[in-house]
Amino acid sequence: xxxxxxxxxxxxxxxxxxxxxxxxxxxxxxxxxxxxxxxxxxxxxxxxxxxxxxxxxxxxxxxxxxxxxxxxxxxxxxxxxxxxxxxxxxxxxxxxxxxxxxxxxxxxxxxxxxxxxxxxxxxxxxxxxxxxxxxxxxxxxxxxxxxxxxxxxxxxxxxxxxxxxxxxxxxxxxxxxxxxxxxxxxxxxxxxxxxxxxxxxxxxxxxxxxxxxxxxxxxxxxxxxxxxxxxxxxxxxxxxxxxxxxxxxxxxxxxxxxxxxxxxxxxxxxxxxxxxxx
Numbered sequence: 193x194x195x196x197x198x199x200x201x202x203x204x205x206x207x208x209x210x211x212x213x214x215x216x217x218x219x220x221x222x223x224x225x226x227x228x229x230x231x232x233x234x235x236x237x238x239x240x241x242x243x244x245x246x247x248x249x250x251x252x253x254x255x256x257x258x259x260x261x262x263x264x265x266x267x268x269x270x271x272x273x274x275x276x277x278x279x280x281x282x283x284x285x286x287x288x289x290x291x292x293x294x295x296x297x298x299x300x301x302x303x304x305x306x307x308x309x310x311x312x313x314x315x316x317x318x319x320x321x322x323x324x325x326x327x328x329x330x331x332x333x334x335x336x337x338x339x340x341x342x343x344x345x346x347x348x349x350x351x352x353x354x355x356x357x358x359x360x361x362x363x364x365x366x367x368x369x370x371x372x373x374x375x376x377x378x379x380x381x382x383x384x385x386x387x388x389x390x391x392x393x394x395x396x397x398x399x400x401x402x403x404x405x406x407x408x409x410x411x412x413x414x415x416x417x418x419x420x421x422x423x424x425x426x427x428x429x430x431x432x433x434x435x436x437x438x439x440x441x442x443x444x445x446x447x448x449x450x451x452x453x454x455x456x457x458x459x460x461x462x463x464x465x466x467x468x469x470x
Contacts, residue, residue, distance in 0.1 A: 194235040194247075199227060202249045210313060210356050218356065219261040229256055233266055245274060250350075254394040257355045272392040280384060282335045287343040293332060297340040298468050300324050305348060306461035307470070310442035313357035314398060315348060318448065320464065322367030326375050334378055338385055349395050358396030360442055362451075366404040373412060383419040390421050399427045401438050 204223055206214065214220035233256060234247045245251075252266075255273075259265035277284045288294060304318040329337055348354050390397075406412070417425060431437055435451060444452060445459040448467060452460065461467060 194231045254355045258394040276388040283338045283342050303344045308446040308461045310446040315359040316446045317361045319363045358398040361400045363402045403431045
């Protein structure tokens with residue numbers, strides 16, 4: 193097997209409930225077998241002379257987990273991960289969370305991630321449109337929005353709970369007009385990023401919950417559905433203006449305060465402004 197010094201430094205700190213998911217859903221039987229799987233994966237990478245990638249334990253483990261420890265699928269996912277990142281460098285190169293432009297775009301809250309996990313241990317990611325600065329995006333280029341999203345998603349997949357329990361996305365269309373949608377939607381870019389998100393990013397997307405759909409949502413769906421894999425479409429759930437089903441599915445304390453009932457007085461994650469400012 194292909195051993196690296198960092199292999200002995202990795203410690204699995206997941207709770208028993210998370211370890212149960214690893215075993216029952218991801219085929220991650222025990223720490224010893226996981227080490228063998230990582231080293232087998234690493235050996236293949238080093239024999240694959242044209243593939244340049246980190247080979248540390250934590251980096252490789254996330255690809256094995258998302259592929260349920262299939263060596264073949266992990267190889268294909270890793271290759272696709274780097275293929276997209278090399279072909280679309282403007283979305284990834286020079287990611288810097290302290291960059292002033294990135295800060296401005298992140299504060300638009302197109303991707304807002306409370307630190308608290310839901311009642312199933314998943315991260316809940318909000319995508320909102322009510323603070324979108326279309327004029328800024330026209331000036332700096334739509335690719336900067338994709339870069340900001342990539343920065344946040346790269347940070348998220350370091351979280352072992354995202355690798356194991358996965359995440360839920362809540363898309364809030366409040367504030368979206370058709371003119372804004374037309375200005376935002378680039379079919380070629382959206383298709384490439386959807387492919388990256390679905391086939392190359394080592395995270396588990398459990399469901400996509402949609403709220404406050406605009407009246408013209410049928411037109412939006414007609415434009416985005418053809419570029420989405422069926423598996424992703426099957427995970428879409430429409431809720432209109434009601435959050436009741438979302439409360440039932442994820443709980444309360446993982447939600448931004450703007451989405452909580454008025455009479456809720458339990459633990460909170462803060463407002464969206466506070467969350468993106470952390």
